[in-house]
Amino acid sequence: MPRAGFKSVTIKEETYRELEEAYAREREVLAREGVPSLTAYVTRIVARHLQEQQKTRLKHFNMFENVIRIQDAKLKRLVDVDFRNGEMFCGYCHTTECLHTGFAWGLYRNHPPAPAKE
Ligand SMILES: [Zn+2]
Secondary structure, three states: OOOOOOOOOOOOHHHHHHHHHHHHHHHHHHHHOOOOOHHHHHHHHHHHHHHHHHHHHEEEEEEEOOEEEEEEOOOOEEEEEEEEOOEEEEOOOOEOOOHHHHHHHHHHHHOOOOOOOO
16 A cells, blocks of 8 residues: 555556666756655656646637637647636636636636727
């Protein structure tokens, strides 16, 4: 059983040995970068992979009046985020706090849309 606050993933012995060897080869460099253990090493590899996936997952499709349209590669669909009363609302997740609204805020800060015509 993993200790409190941890979960385990089962991997093949061969993969585990490869990880151990890679960690052993870079151990001193990793220690200087604040990666003091095999667990921390694996955590960093996984975190970097997930960050990279997030970066390529969402693409700005277009923006018109108060809607920011986002292409979500994982969902394989367009997601509309409504900008109303100072809040971003995701039409897919039905919330103001999701990956899409976060992405929409980033776009909005860089390129605020023109106000809707009266
Ligand atoms: Zn969403």
